[in-house]
Amino acid sequence: MITTHELIAKLNESGVEFSVKYLHPNLYIINVDERYSNTENDQRIELFAAQVNIATQDFIELEHNSSIQLCLVTPEERNSDYSFLDEENKRHHWIEVLSGAKQENTNTARSFKTLHFYGYKGGQARSTVLGVLSKFLADQGYKILIIDADIEAPSLDKIFQTKTTRLSETLLGICHFRTEVSTANAYTQKNGKIDLIACRPDNETFDIDFSTFSLHTSLDPVILKNGLTRIGDFAESFGYDFVFIDHRTGISGSVIPLALSLPGPVISFARRDTQSLSGARIFKSLFNLNSGPPGIYVSFSLDPEFKRTGLSQEALKIQEELLMQFPEGFRADVEDAIDSYWIDWFHNKSLVSGTIPDIRKLNPENLSAIREISSVLGLSNEPPHLSKPETPPIDQPLTSSGSTDPGIYLEADFLKRLLSPNSPINYILGRKGTGKTRLVRELHARGLGRPILTAADYNHDGGIGSAAACFKTLVDRRRGSPQSIWCALLHAAIESNYATAQTLTMEESITKNIDREITFQDIKTLLNDQNYQTDHFTFLVDGIETAFPSNEIKKNIESLFSFLLTIQSDSFLSQKITIRLFIRSDLAKNAIENIEQQLDGRTINLVWDEQSIFNFVLLRINQKNWFRTRFPEACEKLKLHEDRLKSGNITADEYEPLLMEFFPLKLRASNIQTITFLRTYFSDTVDSTYSPRLYDRFLEFLTDREKVRVKESEILESHRLGQKLISQAHQAASEYYLSEVSAELKYMLNPEVDIQKFTEGFNGLSTPFNVEVCVRLLHEKTRIETSLVRESMNIMKDIGMFELRPGFSEQWRVGRLFKSSLGMKYVRGTKLTSEVN
Structure with a gap:
């Protein structure tokens, strides 16, 4: 016995020329060959079976048991007897798409965007997400037409609490009885609205007719195709922005005709389990029907504590396999941003009633999910057909930044605790590029602290x-007692800040005492001196990452944390002195054992979420004359929002359209929405923080013709930033960011490691990767000892250049901030498996 799928696979392997054509309800497998001249059908089957290496009886049984027709014909017979196979196929079915038969897309482009909502299994929140997303868009002023095509179990009229009585408002009327097309209003909000075409009227009178309709549509798909074509004409003439179609689950005969009649992305509902995995080929078939972006996955969870970081390896493998069902070209375009096309949806009390609530009553996780769906699919890219009112200007007067930095400082919620004069925060932790030094500048400028040790490039007075x-000399002299380094710095800060007889700089104070080992007692004595008495001192320590050679940094950081603990624990010193340490998270984590007790209640982590980072980006854009010159109207809009931007209060609904005043809606090179690019390619991982430093560099390169080589004509396209300019600016910013990190790596890696050779060795390697395989390849490319390669990669992982691949204990992946600059190649699925083993 052989199946139709196996037959087609055998034909592909054999090299035999054949074609597949579907004309409802039969699938024709066509082989044209002169050898069939003057032969009977049985002989033709024998000849064909021998070519494909399949038993003749298997062919006969397959034809008998399945709706396939073997057409073994000569060229003359193909043209004369089987010319009907060249007719346009108007009746589509799963048999056609699963067989690989080519579908001729004769549909004309529409002015609206169609979305298909499909699930292989039921109970996955498909109709609920459709309802919430349509309300979300209607609240923004869009007009949405929703169609309930779940012929066996319709529900949209119920979840919208909309009673449909007229046949013309239903698929039953439009497709079966061929009535005119009309709609029932399901929701209206300001300029936006949702209109509904239900599946059937809410009346038992139509029960028998509806059963007949269900049967007829499964037998003759053209009934649905013709009806949906008329609905498409109606939607276009009435100016709808979107048409959402709610499909039946599984391989219902209604799905393919509707998906081909109004093509569009498919929102596929799947869980990370074997039941959804069994529908992988079905998802793949649907994704291939649309020539544009194929769609996304939405995964429903009943677990209120669900976190992606807690997924099992098996669940992650299933997710990986389902993501591989996207067309190969699309996967290559979006690369590691493909994870953005899997969105989680959560059970929520506001949805228990079975109706669609006010969007504002959604839990934050689901509201974020809806925004993400809209963003990834670019649903809010174009303004709605019905114009929305202009945003009124903010009544509060604009204020100055109060900062010496060229850009306005953003007081995100997670930073406000530190900006209080009596803040209890002593430890400010963050990965590279998250704004530690910028925060030092802000505190210094506001008189909330004075630097005593700074980053090498800190160009403001103090520290x-x-x-x-002089600091290098101090370190050299105190190698045997590292804690005295910190005592000397603190002593110099107090002495230089408040000397009355003679004003000293810190450098002069350190030089004066260079041969003297300063102790805590010396500091107490100085504080008791009437010349230095004051209520309280606040000092800032930064620049630890480049203060010591790699083989000494651990012991010096240990001594620093011990020094700070002594000040915090001493009743006299803690009343007089606060020291705030700005340090990379990995250095703090590895400093001493039980560090959590020392940090408890005294720490903030510089973690920039999406809202705070895009408020930051918009602030920076509006501070650059380059943008103000080329985008005057857009920058005027930003000026109106400046106070709210400085507070980080502009939400996704507002900042996304503001960003799109400057950027194109979509990037052609990567085939993803620009907002997805801006979210994904500037973050080290899905669940971690964004880098203001990288965004800053990106904006800098966008505005500097000498650093990014593009023609004048390539700077702007259709009044937005040019595609080539964006690509080159991101590449340049990534490389610059890597150079900054590499400059710090020389303080962290073994001195025997050639940093440039080592980082260049990653070029062309795959990500994700098996750690030991990567160590071996790097050793072969750089000739650096294997032990040093492994040690160096672990250090790079600590600072966020690499990270564990969730669910795969032996695999790492490059942090997104570094993939482009390191030149690593993104791989997935079976290709990855072959490369890491």
């Missing part, structure tokens, strides 16, 4: 730079 000669 000793980590690369300063």
